[in-house]
Amino acid sequence: MSNRNAFLFFLVGTLASLVLFLALTWDTHQQVDALTNADKLSDQVVAGKHVFEKKNCNECHTILGFGVYYAPDLTRAYARIGAEGIKTVVLQPEVVFKDSFRKMPNLDVTEQEADDLVAFLEWTSNIDNHDWPPQDKKFTKSADQRRLEGAGLSPGAAAFKEYCMSCHSIGGEGAASGRPSTRWAPSTTRPPSRRTSQLPPQSIRTRRCPPRTDLTEQDRQAIGEFLAKQN
Amino acid sequence: MQQTATVRAGGIGMGVRDEKLVPYASQRVAYWYFVVALALFVLQIVVGLWLAISYAFTIPQSIVDVLPFGMTRAMHTNLLVLWLLLGFMGGTYYLVPEEAEREIYSVPIAYIQLVAFVAIGVAALIGFGFGYTQGRPLLEIPTPLDFLVVAGALLFLFNVGMTVLKGKKTAILGMLLGGLVFLALLYIFGMPFYRNLTIDWFYWWWVVHLWVEGAWELVTAAILAFVLIKVTGVNRKVVEKYLYIETALFLFTGLAGTGHHYYWIGAPRTWLYVGGIFSAMEVLPIVAMVIDTFRTQREKGVVIKDKVVWTFALGTAIGHLVGAGIWGFAHTLPQVNYYTHGSQVTASHGHLAFFGAYALLNFTMFWYALPRLRGVVKFKSSTAILGFWVMSLAVLGLGVAMGVAGVLQTYIERIMGQGFMTAQAQMQFWFKVVLFFGVFILLGVLISFWHLMTARQAAEDAAETP
Incomplete structure (x- = not known):
């Protein structure tokens, strides 16, 4: 291959790829509003x-x-x-x-x-975005399910889902996987069962949880009853 | 090791100019570019060690509140970009006079521009400490400073462009200048605020991907071609032909290959096919480059006089192949990338590729130019070679450790669906390994820096010993 031909190879190769790239860029701008709910x-x-x-x-x-x-x-x-x-x-x-x-x-x-x-x-x-990331697919699904199924839950379970499950897990569901190494927040099925079940529901406190000003006494009571039944 | 390196001005084949180590006085501006670049590299590694500590151990809340991980990480990556660019600029100022066969258009501009870039860099780094940031990884520099970067880049392009315009025009200069103009143009796409996050990332990659897999490859190819001619004395025509073929392949695969960053950002599905196919081919030009380098070495009549420069040149070819080529290919197909995207696999690839392709390339130029600029013709090469092996093997170790962490993360988090922190707990050991190798990288770079600045003229008889 002569140097002239090598230069032509360089020009044609670069331009071909550039044209394809710019065409797809144009196409992306056409579709991005729909894909991202603009x-x-x-x-x-x-x-x-x-x-x-x-x-x-x-x-x-x-x-x-x-x-x-x-x-x-x-x-x-x-x-x-x-x-x-x-x-x-x-x-x-x-x-x-x-x-x-x-x-x-x-x-x-x-x-x-x-x-x-x-x-x-x-x-x-x-x-x-084609369901990326894979590990969060279950959450997008459960978010949908929550919307659909939320109505059928007991008051305690509904309150627990709304207020607690962003940090705690229960029965393998929720933010933390329930393994101690997660160290996000303990799984609520892990506390010593006898002790928890003997506690009056109102003593289930949000002592180490971030203070929840929007948590009413009624919600707290419902969550306590719900958790007491889990053990 | 008793090896010594022989450094000759001009090089064989080029033949004639043996009279001066540094043929043009204005090439001396490169000296300070190189020294500052090396100092910033050392700083980058020191900050990197802190990042590894943050991964490997628990940092108390009181420290995290004052010195957040994000702040130091911004420093780590910006130092990387700054020192590599200063290295490229220094390399350009060193190479252009010899290629164009005339002095640099304006030496004062070259110095003003260096001071400007260092000032912008220092201001940006201090700014990060006070939360003054654009908040976009790698493009953190706030908009007002961005305009100064553009002004500095224009000064640089003007200075180099005028030198080339008034001097001899070679293929190497054309490729170098083309790469530098492309580099500066792309920076503009990273400056605006984009309302839509998807569009934001789309153009973010116009800067980041098209820099490292486009513009920088042109600069690299040009600098390597220059060093090849000088050190081996092979025919310029042959080197230029391969320069065209390699950069053609780099740009053909690299431009459309940008698509491998558009798989999961909310861009059309077409990118999965185009990105997958073109980026799978991105390994080809790198293989061509490695073959070309070895071919040059074996060419009839070629005697490698400068062992240190040649070690680094081979190192960058192979490092490029391993870090960018193989590690890149390993997770570039959408079927694989779906699970590895945004994990430590990417960090592993990033470290190996940047070091192999660009850090070692800069060191190749440092080892070619700095001894000459210091007036050293022959020096004992054993310390330089030691520096090469310590930092190269340490980066390899670090890359492999991050890779193991990445595979663990991919499996535990992405496939098993466990929580992020569950995966991190399993990965913590490997970050301790990363830290271990990080210390050796620092050591290797310090050895090289020290030797680059202090290597003395070796006695003639010692220089003859193979």
Whole structure:
């Protein structure tokens, strides 16, 4: 091959790939609105993206699999731990990760910023990205099921799902896998059964849980009764 | 080891200019680029050790609140980009006068530009400490500083462009300049704020992927071609022909190969096919480069005089193949990537590829240029070779340890569906291994840095000993 032909090979090869790449880029712009539910990309979602960037979330977490691998992927965080879970974690990481071997810094997130973040993560959790990440498929499913089946639950079970399952697991369901090494929060089936079942329901306290101001005395009672029956 | 390296100006085959070690006075600007780049590399590794500690052990909340992992990680990666780019720029300023056969257009601009980049870098690093960031990995530099980066890049391109324009034009210079212009243009796509996260990542990769698997490959190919001609004295025409063929393959596979980053971001399904096919071919140009390097070595009449430079040149060819080629191929197909995406497998690939392809390339240029700039013709090569092996084997060990952690993560988290922290608990041991090898990387780089700055002229008779 002469040097002239080698140069032509270089030009043709590069241009061919470039044309294909730019054509697919155009195609991506045509389809991306539908794939990402762009109609739901509200100002609050954008505000949440600003918070996400301002607080440097992506330097520990991945989202859509990109970023840093120090902390869990956030693409489906909303499906995984819900609005309350996200807010609890970002507002009081030092409480949530008290027993964890990996900590999260308290980033001085305000209530408003936390709400914006939730909106952003709710939006990302619905991006059609061929069901990635694989480990969170069960949460997207269970989020759907929760919506469908929530009505049939007992008051205690419903309250437990809403308030506790973003940190605790039960019967293999919920945020933590139930293994001690998870060190996120103990599985609620693990406390000594006799002692728990002998306790009056109202003594089931949220002592080491993040303070829940929205938890009414009625909810607490219902959760206590529900948990007492589990052992 | 009694080997010594012989350093000759011009090189055989090029033949004629033996009179001066550094033929053009303006090549000296490269010196400070190289020294600063090396210092920043050392700093990058020190920060990296802290990151490994953060993975391997529990850091108390009180420290995490003041010195978050994310802040130090931003420093680690920005130091990487800064030192590699300064190395490329220094390499360019060293190579261009010899190729264009004239002095650099403006020496003051070259120094102003170095000071500007270092100032931007220092401001950015201090800024990260105070939470002044764009919050996007690798592109953290806040927008006002981005404009300064663009201004600095334009100064650099103007200076190099004018030198080439007024001097002799060679294929190497064309490829180098093309790569540098491409590099600068792509940076612009990383600057705006994108409302849609999917579009954000789409253009983020125009910077990151098209830099490392496009523009930087052109710069690398040009610098390697220059060093090949100088060190082996092979015919320029042959080197140029292979330069075209290799870069053609790099760009043909690399441009459409960007698709392997678009599998899971909410982009159309077409990318799974195009990204998968083209990125599977991305290993071809690297294989071609390795074959080409060995072919050059075996060419009739070629005598490798400069053993150190040649060790690093072979090292970068093989490191490129292992880190970028093989490790990249291992998880680039969508069927595999679905499980490995965003895990420590990527981190393993990143470390091996950046070191093999770009850190060693920079060291090849450092070892070619720095002794000359210091007026050293022949020096004992054993320490340099030791530095090469310590850092190369340590990076390999680190990459393998991260790879094992990544496979564990993929299996426990992605396939078994266990929690993130369950997987991390199993991976912790391997981060201790990462830390262990990290210490040896630091050692290897310090040996190389120290020797680059202090290697003395060896006695003539010692230099003759093989």
